[in-house]
Amino acid sequence: MKYLTFALAKGRLAFDTLDLLEKCGITCEEIRDKKTRKLLFVNEELKLKFFLSKAADVPTYVELGAADIGVVGKDTILEEGRNIYEVLDLNIGKCRMCVAGPIEAKKKLYDGSLIRIASKYPHIATDYFYNKKHQTAQIVKLNGSVELAPIVGLSDVIVDIVETGTTLKENGLEVLEEICPLSARVVVNEVSMKMESERIRRIVKDLSKLV
Numbered sequence: 001m002k003y004l005t006f007a008l009a010k011g012r013l014a015f016d017t018l019d020l021l022e023k024c025g026i027t028c029e030e031i032r033d034k035k036t037r038k039l040l041f042v043n044e045e046l047k048l049k050f051f052l053s054k055a056a057d058v059p060t061y062v063e064l065g066a067a068d069i070g071v072v073g074k075d076t077i078l079e080e081g082r083n084i085y086e087v088l089d090l091n092i093g094k095c096r097m098c099v100a101g102p103i104e105a106k107k108k109l110y111d112g113s114l115i116r117i118a119s120k121y122p123h124i125a126t127d128y129f130y131n132k133k134h135q136t137a138q139i140v141k142l143n144g145s146v147e148l149a150p151i152v153g154l155s156d157v158i159v160d161i162v163e164t165g166t167t168l169k170e171n172g173l174e175v176l177e178e179i180c181p182l183s184a185r186v187v188v189n190e191v192s193m194k195m196e197s198e199r200i201r202r203i204v205k206d207l208s209k210l211v
């Protein structure tokens with residue numbers, strides 16, 4: 001039997017996913033050890049392999065077939081735009097993709113003026129402003145702490161994830177528009193879906209009963 005490989009986005013999402021997999025009888029104890037420097041973990045009995053990677057790389061591993069199955073946020077799926085099947089919403093890691101900024105910036109979203117947007121998600125921001133709002137925008141790509149951008153005058157608004165809203169609140173910013181809801185999704189390589197259809201469908205079916 002061929003190994004099936006799982007790519008999980010590093011962080012809390014990975015542990016929540018491992019909990020769900022465990023309830024389906026799929027275990028990988030070693031991967032939970034925060035001290036290990038090992039990168040690939042094997043469950044010989046079930047012929048499964050697991051690895052953790054940066055969220056943004058999960059769709060890449062899955063598209064190119066280095067992983068058969070991935071678990072990653074919808075934000076990353078939208079941003080990366082890879083050719084992969086999205087097969088299940090796990091309903092964990094729920095949050096929203098939003099346009100946020102100081103309340104004074106709200107009028108810039110309607111008056112047709114050129115707006116500058118900072119984001120870790122330039123593709124999502126571009127798609128939203130150009131294709132949905134039909135508004136000309138200048139998108140500035142940042143790599144983190146995006147809320148800083150409107151505070152120091154780098155941008156008018158941001159496009160970012162809002163979970164509890166605490167980061168926005170503590171920095172005097174507000175949600176100005178909601179782009180879409182987000183959560184963790186199971187993604188599958190297109191070839192694996194055909195070649196390993198039975199095993200993959202069983203796993204997805206078992207997971208679907210829990211979410």
Ligand code: PRP
Pocket residue numbers: 143144145146147160161162163164165166167168
């Ligand atoms: C995410 C996101 C927001 C924050 C939202 O940042 O980019 O900054 O969480 O969460 P809240 O609504 O619960 O406050 P992350 O922790 O990934 O850090 P980074 O932006 O610096 O990468």
